[in-house]
Amino acid sequence: MSSSSTSDTDPAVAVLDAVLRRTQDKAWVSFAPDELAAVFSAFSPQRPVAVHTKGYLVLSAFCQRCRSEAPTPEEGTQVICRTFDAPTASRIADTEEPEALAGLTFLSALFDVDHLSASAIFTRDGTLEAVMDALDLFSKSRAVDLAVAHLLGRAAAHKACRALLGADHRNWLEWKSRQADDAELRAAAAVALVKLGKGANADAAEVGGAAEKAAMEDDELAALMKRLVVDARETSPLGDAVEGLAYMSTSPAVKEALSADEAFLRRLFTLVPKRKGAGAELVGESAASPLYGVVVIVANLCVYRPRLSAEEAQIAKLRRMAKTSQGSNQSQDQQEENDPLDDDDHVQERGRRLLKAGVMEALTSAVRATDSRAVRSVVGKAILSLVEDKESRGKVLQAGGAKALQTIIHSILPPSTSSNSNKIVQMEKDDFDAIQALAKLAITAAPVQVFGPNEGAIYDAIRPFALMVTHPNASLLQRFEGMMALTNLSSQSAEAATRIARADGLTNKVELLMLEDHTLVRRAATELVCNLVAGSEEVFNKWGGDRDKAAQGKLQVLVALCDVDDVPTRLAASGALATLTASPDACEGLAALERERHRVLPILGQLIDPSVVARPAADEGVEEDEDEPDALETVPGLVHRGIVCMRNLFVGVQRRSKAEQMELAWEADRVGVVRALVGAVKGCGQNPSSPILRPAAEALKWVLEHGIEIAV
Structure with a gap:
């Protein structure tokens, strides 16, 4: 029987559908007993994907309602825990396997939806002991082993939960990651080990201690998960393997190994759906989603070290000195920061390998396949790294990179209205990645090559570039590149120059940047003014009056x-x-x-x-x-x-x-x-x-x- 027909006849589906409708009612505050049972059972491995999806929707709606109505985050967590704590504990401790599975898989799902409440339940006295007791009670159950591996993997991503996981839990995960009979279980256990290892190193760095030696070396774990990606024929082990590599691909040595394996890259890129609706179950924002994991891996492989200002570099140096004075050894993160495999030359070469393997087709497909802000944000970051290499910009343009960036930018920017024209647009630093990438393309290529023959696309680019120049969260480099891009656009036509001149707050900001100490920034501002004076009658009149002191x-x-x-x-x-x-x-x-x-x-x-x-x-x-x-x-x-x-x-x-x-x-x-x-x-x-x-x-x-x- 197919998944769709199974879900149609499953009585839990009707209950979940009813709950979904009730979540729209402002008076809805809690679950009836049969509704709670349906939510807990929705994540059991026997249920089809459609039921899992509805379960996530219901769980997310409930947690969002609790958080939005609670006066503080702590009280929101308490409300969610009061609803799910006791039912979760009783199910995990149940002597019937289906009930134990329901408790384990539900808690894993809660980590995906609301990690604060899930962490509170996981760290409650007796929860972890009950989880490990389930392994003993159902020692021959592959489903329980897999559910526990997934749960420990979710918990290992959070410091409070990670502190409870000791040598016994690590040993069990290592044992399961080395067995060869079950690829899905092997991948899930390996992901949990990766999270434990990365988390333990981060915890040690915070307190100035030495990092723990992992049970399995990074290169061994990475090789295992890489094989799972290349050889797997099912979605589940692929998802776990990709998630693990998303965590591990921050290591310079792993970056080099993955980028040098063209067969792996091509297989990885096939996991991205070609269009919206194709492989919809793969599309999501969690690290366990193959689509999100793929774009994170790509972004990690080609990301450059942060360009620190003199002040930021001095602060970083002082932090390292403070940790050294506490008698700590150099942390793994610090070693990776100084690793020659992560210098600009190596990063540039990795980017070229990715382009040769077809990464741009995967990234543009990812933008088409999902409306997820998280996925699109990471795609923007990845393309920004790829276009850092001027020789690669032509390939990015040929593969539709500019169009993908415009789609990302359009989804990020709030609509422009006269009512908020004088207000600062709410944007985070990461929101500028896609805009900066498009600006780099617009600096080195003719506008028609970047935006096509339609002048409307050029006009649409003016607002994000202007925002990058004027917004307080933008860096000086981003302001510089925004002005350079606008200078190119302003030479396209008088209409383009006039629209640029009318962008909110732009000319005032550019006039200030003309006085900037940084030579390149001052130059870019002056060149933009030169083009606007020549192309916009408004700017010409504003700058050329004799009776006007300004x-x-x-x-x-x-x-x-x-x-x-x-x-x-x-x-x-x-x-x-x-x-x-x-x-x-x-x-x-x-x-x-x-x-x-x-x-x-x-x-x-x-x-x-x-x-x-x-x-x-x-x-x-x-x-x-x-x-x-x-x-x-x-x-x-x-x-x-x-x-x-x-x-x-x-x-x-x-x-x-x-x-x-x-x-x-x-x-x-x-x-x-x-x-x-x-x-x-x-x-x-x-x-x-x-x-x-x-x-x-x-x-x-x-x-x-x-x-x-x-x-x-």
């Missing part, structure tokens, strides 16, 4: 950035000024700054020829930047921009009096700007079609008309 302050920042020791930043800042000086208002603003501070003409003149233009004096009361160069280099792009700025400035101050214009011309001659312009014109003698010749000649004509003699 606009004049923005012009002053751009002038200052034309004088920094970073050529790309100077190119972007002078490019923005070359565009803005097409407006008479901006020219008036620059003329006012020159009269007030006497730095505009020297700085713009140095773009043309730093060898003849006097270096501007520092503002009164402002210290010189120690990193400021003694002599700026001549760069063709800067020469062109500087000449356009000077020409526009001279021609654009027509509203000023004749005397003020002559004063400006005199000052330009005094600081060397006129000599720089003459030199530029002379340099075009062999190239009459040079784009700088005409604006330079027009600038010189203006100064001639305002009383300056030009020495040829």
